Structures are given as C-alpha cells and as structure tokens.
C-alpha cells in the first residue's frame with residue numbers, strides 16, 4: 088500500500104507576511120494521514136523550514152540546478168538545498184519546460200543532481216492540449232519519463248513522478264479521474280519495466296486539483312496523491328485536499 092503524498096507548489100507567489108499566515112493556517116489544520124509537503128520560492132525556504140519545525144509538513148524547492156557548483160550565476164545547487172534541509176525538489180514542471188526551454192535531458196540531469204544530495208526529485212511529465220488532441224499523450228509522457236529512466240538507471244525507484252497535463256494546469260480544467268488513471272497506468276507500466284520498485288513508487292496527479300475533485304482522483308488505483316498549484320495558496324483549501332488523500 089503506497090502512502091499518499093500531497094505537495095503544494097506555491098510557484099512565484101507570496102511574501103513573508105502571506106507565507107507566515109499560510110503556514111500557521113496549515114499547522115492548525117493538520118495533522119493529516121497523508122504525507123504533506125510545500126515547495127516554496129527559494130528566498131523563503133529557510134523561513135519556511137523554521138516555521139515548519141516539529142510539524143509533519145516537509146518542504147522543498149521548485150527547481151534545482153543540474154550543475155554541482157561553480158560559475159552558474161543565478162542557479163541554486165542541490166547541495167545548497169540539502170544544506171537547508173529540503174526533502175523535495177520539483178523538476179521539469181511544464182512552466183519550466185515551456186518558459187525556460189528545459190529539455191527532457193536537462194530535467195533528467197536535474198533529477199540526478201537532486202538524488203545525489205539525498206533530495207527526492209518530483210519529476211513532472213505531461214502533454215499539451217495539442218499533443219492530446221493529436222493522440223500523442225502516451226508517446227509524450229513516455230518520452231519524458233524515458234530520459235529520466237535512462238539517466239538515473241538503478242536509482243529511478245527513488246523519484247516521485249507527477250503527471251501534470253499541461254492543459255489542466257492553472258486552467259480550471261481537470262483531467263477526469265479516468266483520463267488521469269489511464270496515463271498513470273501507462274507510466275506505472277513503464278516504471279515496472281525499469282525497476283522492481285515501481286509498485287512502491289508514488290505517481291502524483293497535478294492540474295487544477297481542488298477540494299471537491301481531489302477524493303475521486305485520489306481514489307484511482309495508480310494515483311498516489313497530488314501536486315497542487317493554485318489551491319495550495321489557501322490553508323483551508325490545501326488542507327481539505329490533504330484530508331481527501333487520507
């Protein structure tokens with residue numbers, strides 16, 4: 088039985104005051120049966136860590152560098168993230184693939200860098216609306232995951248995978264539980280071919296998950312929790328989603 092995981096992706100939102108409110112709301116709302124984490128903007132990680140001390144809520148980043156260290160202005164290494172206690176790093180979010188031209192291989196290299204420092208990469212895969220309409224969903228997500236499998240080889244079992252259809256992110260459109268489950272099953276099958284740990288691995292769904300659709304999504308056989316954007320910015324909404332995963 089896989090324990091569910093719900094991760095909030097704050098994206099580029101918040102400030103010190105609003106973060107403090109959100110985190111204290113979450114502390115009051117917990118605990119939950121599921122594992123819970125928040126991935127926050129880099130400047131706020133340390134303060135988040137302090138606020139979450141002694142709680143069940145883990146924290147992480149929304150990206151990491153593929154490089155170990157050196158002259159890479161603006162980059163943040165996994166060693167640095169590990170140094171400040173991050174448990175997770177989201178890599179390959181569709182916004183980074185789209186707006187920062189991140190390739191499948193770069194995403195895989197970032198996942199490798201995170202793992203090298205004991206950080207669990209949350210590797211995002213997902214198709215655009217055009218790709219779905221062209222019948223390419225399976226091909227696209229398998230290609231994205233294949234790069235990670237090829238790069239991580241025997242360590243692939245250590246990642247968290249997130250299926251996030253691009254057309255459902257921040258749009259209010261959600262994949263139906265059946266649509267999401269169908270893709271999760273494909274990904275699980277691909278993982279099974281790569282590692283004996285596939286059935287213990289968590290595959291999260293992301294894309295306009297809300298309190299009122301979370302339970303049905305999380306009830307699917309291969310959906311092991313959620314990666315939550317907009318609804319992670321309000322303690323009551325995020326907490327309700329965490330409870331739905333319980």
Ligand code: PEP
Nearest residue numbers: 256257293294295316317
């Ligand atoms: C995300 O950013 O990973 C996401 C799923 O966003 P939203 O929940 O807002 O669609």
